Amino acid sequence: MSDDLKPMAASGSSEPVLHALSAFVDNELPAAERWALADRLAVDRWAACSVAHYRAQRAALRVLFAADPAAQASVPCVVLRARTIWWRRAAFAACSLAAGTALAGLAGAIFWQIAPPNAQMSFAEQADLAYVVYAPEQRHPVEAGAAREGALVDWLSKRLNHPLSAPSLREYGFVLLGGRLLPGTAGPAAQLMYEDGNGARLSLYVSPVSQREMDIRLLRGGDRRTFSWANDHIGYALSGQMAEGPLRRIAVDVCRELGGHPEKWG
Structure with a gap:
């Protein structure tokens, strides 16, 4: 794994770290780096929450592009400056979806990705x-x-x-x-x-x-x-x-x- 990934918590939102996490979500890392980063996510809460955040973004963005299957399949993880804009739109989509019975599962899935399961959850x-x-x-x-x-x-x-x-x-x-x-x-x-x-x-x-x-x-x-x-x-x-x-x-x-x-x- 590159040196940029080692001090994740200390690095905060540095561009190399965010790009590495984004590439992990989009399956764009070499196999060795992907496996090493997967190990890191099990013990690094900041990195794990960031990856969960990006996955939630992507799930909600797919809802925004649901009418276009081709666009839905190619939605990448969005990072850096664009992520705030996209997250607002994604959150709006997720809130709208929560009202629909058929899409309630997706709303729960997005929440689960943002916050790991708590002790009360069976x-x-x-x-x-x-x-x-x-x-x-x-x-x-x-x-x-x-x-x-x-x-x-x-x-x-x-x-x-x-x-x-x-x-x-x-x-x-x-x-x-x-x-x-x-x-x-x-x-x-x-x-x-x-x-x-x-x-x-x-x-x-x-x-x-x-x-x-x-x-x-x-x-x-x-x-x-x-x-x-x-x-x-x-x-x-x-x-x-x-x-x-x-x-x-x-x-x-x-x-x-x-x-x-x-x-x-x-």
Whole structure:
């Protein structure tokens, strides 16, 4: 990583730092710098909040250009002087959208990107909001792709200080796209993203939790469903736009593969 990125908090809003964070959001950094900066975001709150701010800008800008799919797909992260103007317009769009039931999820997603989940937010809600934010992404649904699955799992395991694995969902028609590191209430969280041949996506959210074990719970949000559970102080949540029965069957297999005890769920 370049020297400009090392003292992020001390550098404040210096142009090189802002450009580096903007390039990270737009996936324009070389792979080595991108991975190093992703590690930094897990411990540097200022940088993580800046990246979240830019992602929220981009999401809202896509709403502004919703009538033009080509323009929507090419909306970049806006930084420096232009960012204040764009943010005002984006905030106006987000406030307008909040009134619409169909777009309430996006409003929540934008808020979640600006402020990491608080202690009152349930584990399942965190997972659901992470799904809302990243499952629709076409260009950047993951930080690191599945082409280097071993390196991805090692990286996330190191950041969560817990050995992880990416369960196979091929039996259900889903393949691993990759994963990303996210902020959680008890430390870093990981999200693994899966996709089937029709473009439907499931995400597995993993993060430390205070409970040693937690039986399965169901969270409903619009057309989304999230099944969450915990084993050995690690929480898992499987989210998707799928009927409860099929998603629960997948959750049972994922829990078993990850060393849990789905037979206790009843």
